[in-house]
Amino acid sequence: MSLDRFLTQVVPVRQKLYRFAFRLLGNEEDAQDITQDALMKVWGMQEKMAELQNMEAWCMRITRNLALDKLKSRKYRMSDELDRAGEMPAVHQKSPHAVTEQNDVMEKVHVAINALPEKYRTILQLRDIDGHSYQEIADILDIDMNDVKVNLHRARKTVREKLQNLQVYGL
Amino acid sequence: MPVKRFGRNYKICRYMDYKKISVLLEKYWEGESTLEEEAALRDFFSTSHPDLPEELLEAAPLFQYFQVEAEKVWEAPPVKVVKLSPWRHWMKYAAVMLVAVGIGYALKQHQQRQQQVLVAMQQEDMNDPQKAFDQTKKALQLLAKNLHKGTAGMQKLSYFNEATAVVEGKED
Numbered sequence: 001m002s003l004d005r006f007l008t009q010v011v012p013v014r015q016k017l018y019r020f021a022f023r024l025l026g027n028e029e030d031a032q033d034i035t036q037d038a039l040m041k042v043w044g045m046q047e048k049m050a051e052l053q054n055m056e057a058w059c060m061r062i063t064r065n066l067a068l069d070k071l072k073s074r075k076y077r078m079s080d081e082l083d084r085a086g087e088m089p090a091v092h093q094k095s096p097h098a099v100t101e102q103n104d105v106m107e108k109v110h111v112a113i114n115a116l117p118e119k120y121r122t123i124l125q126l127r128d129i130d131g132h133s134y135q136e137i138a139d140i141l142d143i144d145m146n147d148v149k150v151n152l153h154r155a156r157k158t159v160r161e162k163l164q165n166l167q168v169y170g171l
Numbered sequence: 172m173p174v175k176r177f178g179r180n181y182k183i184c185r186y187m188d189y190k191k192i193s194v195l196l197e198k199y200w201e202g203e204s205t206l207e208e209e210a211a212l213r214d215f216f217s218t219s220h221p222d223l224p225e226e227l228l229e230a231a232p233l234f235q236y237f238q239v240e241a242e243k244v245w246e247a248p249p250v251k252v253v254k255l256s257p258w259r260h261w262m263k264y265a266a267v268m269l270v271a272v273g274i275g276y277a278l279k280q281h282q283q284r285q286q287q288v289l290v291a292m293q294q295e296d297m298n299d300p301q302k303a304f305d306q307t308k309k310a311l312q313l314l315a316k317n318l319h320k321g322t323a324g325m326q327k328l329s330y331f332n333e334a335t336a337v338v339e340g341k342e343d
Contacts, residue, residue, distance in 0.1 A: 106232070129237050131206055153201065
């Protein structure tokens with residue numbers, strides 16, 4: 001793979017890799033490190049690139065593996081959820097009270113999703129936030145497409161139950 | 172009725188019948204919805220609707236959350252492409268060269284010095300008459316000793332000659 005190919009095909013994906021790493025690791029610094037490591041690894045395995053059908057999925061898989069390794073090796077702790085509550089942007093211009101309430105609701109959803117097992121959470125995020133197809137998710141996670149469907153169904157069900165228990169309702 | 176354009180070129184009525192949304196939502200919970208249907212749901216919930224039935228109300232925060240997360244702008248670290256020159260490690264190579272040259276020079280110096288010492292020692296021996304005499308004496312003694320070994324043999328040989336002469340004389 002030439003440098004040109006790397007610059008045109010791999011480097012533009014880094015935004016997605018970074019977002020993906022951030023969701024897994026929960027902090028900016030490590031997400032940056034992992035993104036960088038993933039790009040280095042992709043560059044190092046350039047001879048494999050020719051056989052690949054979905055390069056983006058391959059890059060994401062590498063990123064995920066590196067991030068999971070990091071989580072495992074350091075017995076990582078997610079940064080305090082409450083710290084991030086303030087980062088939630090307001091969707092609509094509402095009264096300050098409504099905005100606070102909205103953020104509170106968003107935070108509860110965030111916590112409910114983050115409490116899911118990693119596999120469920122990742123599948124739910126890739127599908128419902130990033131809009132990936134089942135096949136793409138299967139490629140990224142290196143699992144069967146039916147597994148993706150089953151796990152997604154379970155993930156949604158779990159989140160639904162959690163939100164029902166918390167009595168989180170829309171505004 | 173106002174019409175809204177979706178990201179995936181998907182047009183639906185903004186005020187879609189709640190009934191239809193309920194059906195989509197049911198498909199969503201069952202994991203049978205398509206990406207387009209999910210986008211429609213997200214779009215529906217991104218605006219607030221009065222008098223939502225409960226089954227729709229419970230899903231609203233989730234889809235609002237998806238919308239917020241999807242719209243988040245992520246600033247990935249910039250990628251710098253560094254051109255690596257073959258001389259990027261010139262200091263390393265220079266250091267190796269320097270060490271090699273240093274060792275070579277030291278070895279040469281050492282050899283020269285040893286030779287100089289040897290020559291100087293020999294010269295010193297020659298300059299001192301006593302030492303020179305001792306050396307010569309030693310050498311001559313060695314020679315004499317070896318010569319002596321030879322004379323002892325010759326002595327025996329001369330006895331033998333004399334003896335033969337006597338015997339031969341008697342016979343004559």
